[in-house]
Amino acid sequence: MGHAAAKMLLDRGARVGLHYRSNAEPIKQLIAEYGQDRALPIQADLTDRAMLTSGVEQVVATYGQLDGCLNTVGTALRMKPFLDISDDVVDETIATELRGVITSAQAVLPHLIEAGGGHFVLVGSDSGKVGTSGEVISAACRGGIVSFAKSLAREYARQNVLVNVVCPGPTDTGLWEDLVENDEFGGKIGNAMIRAIPLRRIGKAEEVAAAAIFLLSGEASYITGQAISVSGGLTMS
Template sequence: MSQDLKEKVILVGGASGGIGLAAAKMLLERGASVALHYRSNADGLKQLAADYGNDRVLLVKGDLTRRDDISAIVSATVEQYGKLDAFMSTVGTALRILPFLETSEDTVDTTIAVELRSVIDSVRAVLPELIRNGGGRIVFVGSDSGKVGTSGESVSAACRGGAIAFAKSIAREYARHNVLVNVVCPGPTDTGLWDDLVKNDEFGGKIGNAMVRAIPMRRLAQPEEVAAAAVFLMSDGASFITGQAISVSGGLTMC
């Protein structure tokens, strides 16, 4: 399977995060050419470009909450490689876990802009390219909170739930164009963001540690475990899977 994505072109939104970076590495190992989006930090992505070459790695900077930036990122990808086969979004907010009534209006607006609106706007930009290409894949990395809710993350959970419903709707509308759309829903995952949430905040630590204790496998997911599910959904092995929200949470959510 090391070359099962050879000649595929995949755009990864939020590629500099833990899951995004793990997915980027897997995609390159499997032969894909990748456009790797980042907003500010490109350190890990530059190393991938050095390892795999600029002919297979395109770094694209932008803010996915800005429609003009999204259009420019998609255009740069297609200009570089001549097509687009798949889009993966891993974007999320790095905000504190807080009770709903203690969540500021600015936090509400930012969370909706990043975790829902950017997903909708990104799909609006990539979908015509996938259709023009004869089909393709869209994978969102969301959260199990979108299925069951999470204390302290009510607005984020609402966005993740909205993204799942959006994915299912787009999957129904565009299956005839051979565009397959799915969501990977991780639970607690061992990233720098998770460490910051649970170690530097008393309320976040209380909620986060309770979530980990509730995982039947009794451990956090590794970024590579979540990324592997997303990469599979972009492979030929997932050619009859669409409209699904797949939990990668060690059994925390079984639905």
């Protein structure tokens, strides 16, 4: 989803700081296609505030200011019943999917305020609205970032900082394919979710990215504090 969104932003003429933690290959492909003056690689661990702050400052120093930030952080873990989840997985999930979002906000909000306002968009999940079997800890984190985004939206509205969440449902990514095809428990839950989607198909990464790009744009200048589902009607609230 992050790669699809980055490509859409670059196609629209934006200059983009592209974050990665360890896998730089997709970033290198975008730089090769769009040029180093448009795409800036930023290596950082999103749970490390100092490292992330330094990366954001590098983007601002290169491009002059920060107008928006899209956070798509997530973990790539198997679905498991709650009582089978280890403490290590609980800690890793919370550190990545909740603490990583908070750390990102701490790094980018000062620059958005300094620029006179901007957009902070989070990619969460519909699980944060309605819960999901097999993803209890992740769903808790996703619900947390919805409340976090709404609170930030209220707190920084007068600084013209708009904060929103895109909540995808099942989406056609390599992670989803691996989940439903190579894991019996995840496959049962995943296929049941697909059957419950009114549009009778899973989403595309580009469809989720398009919603995020809209919320990053000037057309979304009167939208803040919202959690918008992109899930084919799986949830309707």
